[in-house]
Amino acid sequence: MYRGRFAPSPTGPLHAGSLVAALASWLDARTHGGQWLVRIEDVDGPRCPPGTDAVILGQLAALGLVPDEPPTWQSRRGELYQAALDRLIAAGQAYGCACTRAEIAAAMGPRAKHGELIYPGTCRPERGGTRGRPARAWRFRVAGHIDWQDRQLGAQSQDLDAEVGDFVLKRADGLWAYQLAVVVDDAEQGITDVVRGEDLADNTPRQIALQRALGLPMPRYLHTPLVLAADGHKLSKQNGAAAIDLADPPARQREAAERLGLPAPAAHLGLADTLAAAQQAWAARYGPAR
Numbered sequence: 659m660y661r662g663r664f665a666p667s668p669t670g671p672l673h674a675g676s677l678v679a680a681l682a683s684w685l686d687a688r689t690h691g692g693q694w695l696v697r698i699e700d701v702d703g704p705r706c707p708p709g710t711d712a713v714i715l716g717q718l719a720a721l722g723l724v725p726d727e728p729p730t731w732q733s734r735r736g737e738l739y740q741a742a743l744d745r746l747i748a749a750g751q752a753y754g755c756a757c758t759r760a761e762i763a764a765a766m767g768p769r770a771k772h773g774e775l776i777y778p779g780t781c782r783p784e785r786g787g788t789r790g791r792p793a794r795a796w797r798f799r800v801a802g803h804i805d806w807q808d809r810q811l812g813a814q815s816q817d818l819d820a821e822v823g824d825f826v827l828k829r830a831d832g833l834w835a836y837q838l839a840v841v842v843d844d845a846e847q848g849i850t851d852v853v854r855g856e857d858l859a860d861n862t863p864r865q866i867a868l869q870r871a872l873g874l875p876m877p878r879y880l881h882t883p884l885v886l887a888a889d890g891h892k893l894s895k896q897n898g899a900a901a902i903d904l905a906d907p908p909a910r911q912r913e914a915a916e917r918l919g920l921p922a923p924a925a926h927l928g929l930a931d932t933l934a935a936a937q938q939a940w941a942a943r944y945g946p947a948r
């Protein structure tokens with residue numbers, strides 16, 4: 659049974675870019691006769707203003723996207739993430755790290771990717787561990803490269819050692835890292851298909867590595883093209899993407915469908931028919947082979 663999800667981080671209301679990811683995941687679930695879930699990814703509590711989750715759920719409902727099960731909140735699922743971390747530690751696939759950001763930066767010099775430092779493995783157990791210092795964070799031990807097939811992007815490959823390094827599972831401030839939470843939740847919720855924005859594509863190999871280490875099934879992946887702001891940058895809350903104007907929901911879904919590269923549903927259609935037209939177009943492109 660197909661099970662898909664939309665997993666917004668409630669750092670702000672939905673904007674045109676996040677609506678595209680929501681619509682794509684919904685269209686794919688409907689196209690496959692599956693279920694569509696919503697998971698509120700509020701692990702990074704300090705960045706999530708109270709009430710934003712309810713705003714997002716209200717926006718989705720107004721836009722005709724209603725989940726088939728009650729939503730879940732990552733902030734309530736810490737025990738599951740801790741159990742997964744404990745298993746990884748017991749298996750020697752995660753380890754405590756005492757390094758500060760400044761120490762990592764000093765060891766690495768300017769080498770960084772997406773502003774993230776590639777950890778040089780200083781606290782790996784075989785290199786002496788934390789040398790008696792208390793662990794600040796917990797890291798996953800990466801090895802080798804990951805090849806995977808994306809339904810939109812095709813064959814993908816990433817060298818985890820060279821491009822990512824041992825990444826954080828639980829942060830020094832005690833917060834869970836997105837990578838671990840998303841993998842545990844997708845498996846625990848029986849998600850078969852992940853449909854999300856292309857900005858997350860290069861996280862996928864980390865998630866596949868975690869799935870393998872935890873013995874979890876790997877979902878299929880489809881990464882949708884990014885929606886760019888007028889200045890050519892990724893549309894995001896940071897560069898001021900406006901919350902969606904809900905005065906005309908069919909118009910918003912028509913625009914989202916066009917941003918997915920689908921033929922625009924006719925302008926006179928109501929919300930349900932707009933979504934049905936978008937779904938027919940999606941099915942023609944991504945539907946099960948007939």
Ligand code: GLU
Pocket residue numbers: 664665666667699840853854858
């Ligand atoms: N919470 C993530 C975000 O809003 C998306 C996670 C996912 O779809 O895997 O960027």
